[in-house]
Amino acid sequence: MTGERNDLESPEPRGHDAAHSLFRPPGEPVREIPPHLYGRWKHDPLLRVANVFFSTVIPTFSHLMRPRQLAEPDRSRELRVIKREIVAHDKDVVALTLAPADDQPLLRWTPGAHLDLLLPSGRMREYSLCGDPADQETYRIAVRRIPTGGGGSVEVHETLHVGSTVSIKGPRNGMPLAVPGYGSPAKRIRFVAGGIGITPILPMMIAAERLGLDWSMVYSGRSLDAIPFIPEVERFGDKVEVRTDDVHGIPSGADLIGATPEPTALYTCGPIPMLETLRKGLIGRTDVELHYERFSAPPVTDGRPFTVTLDKSGETVSVAADRTMLAAILKVKPDAPYSCKQGFCGTCRVHVAEGAVDHRDNTLTPFERQHGQMLTCVSRAAGDHLTIDL
Numbered sequence: 007m008t009g010e011r012n013d014l015e016s017p018e019p020r021g022h023d024a025a026h027s028l029f030r031p032p033g034e035p036v037r038e039i040p041p042h043l044y045g046r047w048k049h050d051p052l053l054r055v056a057n058v059f060f061s062t063v064i065p066t067f068s069h070l071m072r073p074r075q076l077a078e079p080d081r082s083r084e085l086r087v088i089k090r091e092i093v094a095h096d097k098d099v100v101a102l103t104l105a106p107a108d109d110q111p112l113l114r115w116t117p118g119a120h121l122d123l124l125l126p127s128g129r130m131r132e133y134s135l136c137g138d139p140a141d142q143e144t145y146r147i148a149v150r151r152i153p154t155g156g157g158g159s160v161e162v163h164e165t166l167h168v169g170s171t172v173s174i175k176g177p178r179n180g181m182p183l184a185v186p187g188y189g190s191p192a193k194r195i196r197f198v199a200g201g202i203g204i205t206p207i208l209p210m211m212i213a214a215e216r217l218g219l220d221w222s223m224v225y226s227g228r229s230l231d232a233i234p235f236i237p238e239v240e241r242f243g244d245k246v247e248v249r250t251d252d253v254h255g256i257p258s259g260a261d262l263i264g265a266t267p268e269p270t271a272l273y274t275c276g277p278i279p280m281l282e283t284l285r286k287g288l289i290g291r292t293d294v295e296l297h298y299e300r301f302s303a304p305p306v307t308d309g310r311p312f313t314v315t316l317d318k319s320g321e322t323v324s325v326a327a328d329r330t331m332l333a334a335i336l337k338v339k340p341d342a343p344y345s346c347k348q349g350f351c352g353t354c355r356v357h358v359a360e361g362a363v364d365h366r367d368n369t370l371t372p373f374e375r376q377h378g379q380m381l382t383c384v385s386r387a388a389g390d391h392l393t394i395d396l
């Protein structure tokens with residue numbers, strides 16, 4: 007009955023309550039229902055039924071009917087670290103389990119998805135979700151500490167502890183798993199992970215196993231000490247081969263691709279040399295479809311050297327033919343924003359004040375390009391020089 011009382015005791019009666027208030031002393035709350043919907047004095051039985059319904063059923067279920075704000079991948083939200091585990095023997099990989107810091111549910115995700123972490127320093131970094139996609143209560147990411155990197159991984163290791171909160175965007179999926187027979191002509195799946203590249207692959211293995219798919223996996227790395235999640239990978243038994251460079255040598259394309267008795271979808275994530283070995287091994291192979299995610303910038307091809315001037319500081323840097331413009335900028339401005347280094351997140355976007363651009367991304371719209379936007383991680387100068395607003 008709480009809902010009814012609150013409504014009728016409102017100091018600003020409306021509609022029929024307002025009319026009824028003419029027959030009661032000012033300030034006295036309305037405690038009776040109006041007798042008839044159309045203002046007659048005779049009691050309307052339908053109105054009585056409606057009043058009983060609205061005063062009992064709706065308050066009883068109102069907590070279920072309250073609209074909940076839906077989370078959106080493009081909106082940032084706060085998550086709390088509820089678990090922190092070291093998941094590699096060398097102690098350089100930490101897995102963080104994140105739960106909502108508010109009462110909003112987490113967005114569902116599919117294997118291959120990642121989160122954007124908005125770190126306290128202002129850096130944004132992308133990390134693949136590496137937990138169980140069926141878990142609707144938490145997300146899990148894993149981060150390898152790279153002391154010589156851009157500072158994001160070190161910041162995660164040093165500042166995110168159990169109880170810390172962190173802003174995220176996403177999840178988003180840039181490498182979705184297509185189930186053989188449903189959107190993929192393949193009959194089986196081969197997973198190839200290198201080092202921390204295991205993170206997007208782990209949920210795929212869980213999903214493949216759960217769906218009863220025909221799959222196998224090779225997991226490579228420098229040494230057993232350096233590769234994370236060994237116990238989680240080994241529980242899949244002989245479907246998984248763990249091979250390390252110090253024991254087995256650098257794997258060949260054939261080692262990575264494995265036996266392919268039937269059309270195969272190959273999903274991989276790892277360092278560039280491993281991806282390059284795979285790419286070469288798959289030349290001419292029409293029976294294997296390749297899905298990959300790299301965790302570092304793609305090599306620059308067909309680059310020409312040029313110079314770029316940072317408008318705000320007036321500094322001019324040289325960009326070598328085989329280096330990215332972002333790498334050159336970071337040398338003089340280490341806090342320049344970036345995340346994916348692959349031309350799809352848009353974090354490194356700058357405005358070009360002068361010079362023509364050789365756009366090499368698939369992210370910016372023609373409108374954005376016409377208005378002087380460019381992505382420094384992949385795009386370059388079309389001529390000898392650019393001036394950018396940075």
Ligand code: FES
Binds near residue numbers: 350384
């Ligand atoms: S860093 Fe992501 S688009 Fe450049």
